[in-house]
Amino acid sequence: MYKKYYGKPKMRLNDFRLSVIDKPLPEKPANTLQIPRRTNPIHTITRITEKDPNGRMKRKHCRQWYRQKKRSDTTWHCVACNDKPGVCVECFYLFHAQL
């Protein structure tokens, strides 16, 4: 009776603790630039094809520059975004990474 009481419960507790400590740390997910796919399946940068009343191609302000309190015109936009924001080629990934 004495032996039974002494042996089992303590061993189990120790085993449990050891198994927790020995577990390898979970691998961190790779920190890659991914375009969020919550609202639209595919974001694609496209030339603006709309024309203004004078028959010239419309330009839009690049949204990414706008975020940085700068202004720059672009002839590119993303048609998959809700309001077809203007965004230049070099800003395309950055812009979508921060959506």
Ligand SMILES: [Zn+2]
């Ligand atoms: Zn987009």
Ligand SMILES: [Zn+2]
């Ligand atoms: Zn830009």
